[in-house]
Amino acid sequence: MMYDLFIEPLQYQFMQRALIASVMVGVINGALGCFIILRRMAFIGDALSHAILPGVVIAFMVAGKGHFALFLGAVFAGIVTALLIGFVNRNSRIKEDSAIGVIFIGMFAFGVLLIGRLQAVHLDLQHFLFGDPLGVSPGDLYLTGIIGIVILGSITLFYKQLQLTSFDPIMATAIGMNTGMVHYFLMGILSMTIVASLQAVGIILVVAMLITPGATAYLLTERLPKMLILASLIGATAAIIGLYISYWMNYSSGAAMVIVVTLMFLITLIFAPKQGVLIKIIQRKRAQERHLNDDVLKATYQLSRDMQETNLSQIAEYLGITTHLLKNVLHKLLQKQLIMHTDDESILLTEDGKKHALKLIRSHRLWETYLTEQAGLGWEHVDEEAERLEHDLPDDIVDEIDERLGYPEHDPHGAPIPKKDGTIRETEDHPLASLHVGETGIITRVSDQIPEVLATLWNAGLIPNVQLTVTERDNGTMHVQVGEKKFTLDDKAASRVMVRKV
Amino acid sequence: MNIKPVIDIQNLTVSYHRKPAIRSVNLKLTERGIIGIIGPNGAGKSTLLKAILGLVPIDNGTVKVFGEPVFKVRNKISYVPQKEIIDWDFPVTVYDVVMMGRYAHLGVIERPGPSDRDIVEAAIDKVGMNEYKNQQIGNLSGGQQQRVFLARALAQESEILLLDEPFVGVDAATEHAIIDLMHSLNDEGKMVVVVNHDLGKVQEYFQYLIMINQRLIAYGPTREVFKPDLLSKTYGGRLTILQKTEQLFGVAQ
Structure with a gap:
């Protein structure tokens, strides 16, 4: 079964070449893509992949299907595009993203136009746009291999420069690194990567192989070297699976690879152990639960302190939650041996x-x-x-x-x-509301739930350590005297003020 | 004796998008002390630092460091950027960031060696971040993040340290750690230049002050130049700040 699925196709040489090319393309794109992501250049990567088309076509017109010519044409078109974008950006009020939008689609249209002139020769637009790994020639493989070595070698040799200019371009410039050169160098090797990827995935979809493996790796690690390795592995895996799907089910290989890598990204987005959506939801839920447990314990403490003992409905009312929810919480607290309850349904805290x-x-x-x-x-x-x-x-x-x-x-x-x-x-204190006319108390504390009430009391000078005497009580209100001043409080406010009788 | 200035700025003018940010500044920094740069928003404080680092195109004038153009002495100057410009999600650890300080001393394709690693470890230790050295920088508190960048400047082993608003968004403990570090660097004979916008602690922190509002208003020992008339010239017409400084003087005198 495994043999039939994976090994059997490899008896064909074209399939062997397709597999090697796809793996290389996955690795190169994955590694380079990390820097494209960290430099926030995803859009420019997409633009470049389209903009090299006229370069490739012109090279084809001039030199025929020579691999080196195609490669030169692509790199040349890539550098021209990068320079043009930089020129528009610097010399007009057009911002970089718009400059990219204008230039790349113009270049791409020019390439499509040129291909139209070429129809006599069998340069298939379809293959340029969507790739054709089963048509990989030994020469293609050779070219891809060289490009791969150049790119992985550059990343290894110039890791310092790539890392620092991406992370802190100001310091990079300050210690004498040429950030502009690093930028154009990246554009150059990006163009090469795209050429190397033409056969496997095609121009339209290559950006997905560039960005998605890196983006997936970024969700899984916080170290750049690990991110580079992981992205390469993800890229290669997606390329292999995509290729087999395309072989067995006769789908476009580029599309199959991109669908696989996109699925890998989505699965990671949901299940990643630290950055994943699922773990964040779980953490939020756990925090909410913990906060609720805390609130119930506190409420039980407060209520049983003020009234010796407390019960379910009192706590539910105090916290403004349903008794159903509270029962669940109490059940957990009971298991953790933080509360006890007696036969008559009173609830007590354990030690x-x-x-x-x-x-x-x-x-x-x-x-x-x-x-x-x-x-x-x-x-x-x-x-x-x-x-x-x-x-x-x-x-x-x-x-x-x-x-x-x-x-x-x-x-x-x-x-x-x-x-x-x-x-x-x-302290031995009681709500002010429990005092009778003529009794005197010193405010010990003001219960702290309602800001409006607190502000009113504060403005009236009814704050801790102030002595007051109840002068009169009638329906729902209470009159008190503080020094020379007299105040009227409603029962709600009076129940918030705790006093020690004197 | 003729003391050679560490930083020598002559007739410097810098502009952004044709609007001048610094106009005709002449400044010779000779003292290897702790020097504050103060001035209102848009006065060109950060621009002055960037001009010293050779990061902005200069319209007119010259900047020399140790008598040389900046690009020849780059590894003698280190820079601690404002916190806002850093991407804190970037996949680097504390150790990685501090190691960047060594890049100034490494060849184009040279890799950090054992001695670089020792220097990095020592710098991390000096700012008290040993415990966190394998943490990704986004997981740190604001004060810890600032310390990481200080350690990076230390690892660079430069003669001049330029800090852009190092006290913004840090806790009191880090503020003290930064000040202590500045003093110990100063004791080693290094020049420390700090952009600061909080006037409250100027007298306590800086031995010398550069007061700037596009033009240079004053430069000298703090006790000589931190005066109401010069402050009002620096902050010209900005009443709220002026009142604040006058209150400060009321307290200080």
Whole structure:
């Protein structure tokens, strides 16, 4: 079976040559393509592949089907195109991409025109455009081999120059590298590569063999040498598979190779271990789940602290989530032994759960303190920020913030900050709403969920350590006196202010 | 005794798209100290650095480094670019980037040898990035990224270091690390030239100041030239900045 599929076709010499040519084309394009991608020259690569057509055709007219002439014609046309693009770009307000668009399609049309004149001779436009690997002659193979050696040799010898001019052209120039020369040199070897690829994939599709293997490799590695090797392997693999598909199913070989390499790219895009779409979705989901677990632990801690114990519906209401979702979360927390529940459906934190909750609260409250004191953010905005940051901070950074702030006891809202060892000094405080007329309290903290309420309280001067007395209560509102001033609060605001009775 | 200037700029004019960026600047930098370049946006601060490096076409005038045209002494100058111009997704590690500093000393097809590798390791160590040397540069924090490029300049073993806005977007720890490094380089007799736009720490950081607004306004020891009249000449009419500097003086005096 394997023999029939892969080895049997190789008894034909034309197939052997086609296979060797395709592998070489895959390797050369893959390696060179890496630099084309990193220099953001994909478009210029496409342009060049089309623009060499008139050079090839003219060479054919002058010298017949001599390989060296074709090669010279292509490189010449490639350099002319690169120079023309540079000229238009420098001497007019036309930007580079438009200059490329104008020049390459003009050159290509000129080439098509010339081919029309050649129809007497059997130069098949079809083959130029879409490739014909089964027609590879020993001479073609020879030429491709030489071009391959030149290109892979240049990449090895001038790796430094190619790397630095691609990464940091300013430094490259500053240490005396000729970035302009590197650019035109690349254009030159790119033209050669395209000539080498004409037989295997044709002008129209060659850019895919140039860009796609490199782009695929770029999703898989963060090292340039690895990217070069990987791209070459991907290019060669796609070329081989494409060739067999074309042999057995009689498809255009260029199209088959490009379809294979494109599929390889798409599969990598989805499944790549670090850059892949799938792993990113999974990571995002995991982060969301972790944040929700954290929020539930914190809510359980807060609620059971204020009211001794708590239950499912209280937590769901507090967090604004459905009880169905909450049950799932609680189930996981139960498995991790972070919570317990009693027979009467009360929910309690285990020692581990409490530790975890306090760690989050510590991170949250230290952030709030840091953002108000050091970053100068408004008191009423820091809660939202801290809410986002608290989940993902490593412990050592939290400890460093603690140290830098001088180990503060309270956050800006007056809530106690848990210590590094997991202890917390909770204060004996009650909501202001629970005070009766005539009672006096000192504000210990302002519960920090709603920015508008916080801003109102802040503007009124109702901040931690201020002493107030309840003067009057009626339906839904409460009147308090602070020094000489009198304020009216609705019950919602009053329930946010925690006081210690005096 | 006649001290030979390290950098000698005469009657330099540079323009971008026919708009002048620097006009007729004459400047002799002799002191091997830490030199700040300050001036408003569009004053030609970065252009001045690029002219010293020979990166921009010069309309008029000359730039000489150690008495020679720049292209003859290229490996004696290193450059730390602004962070925005770097492609942080590029597949290079910390080690790779620092190794680029050695390229100035290598022949066209020469490869880095053991001594280059030692110098690179030492430079990475000096900026405290040893732990991260095999990390791709995009995975680093802003401050760490800046250190990598400093290490690259160190590995180049140049006599002159030019830094373009090195304090933008770095944390306090890195800012201190950069300053410490500048001092230690200065102690080794190297000239450090820094483009900076935050006036707040000018007096603390720089021994000498170049004040520029297309034309050279002043050059001299910081305590002599960092004065309200020269600042107002440099920042001419930009009230907010002026007020800020006056406040600064209020604090400083």
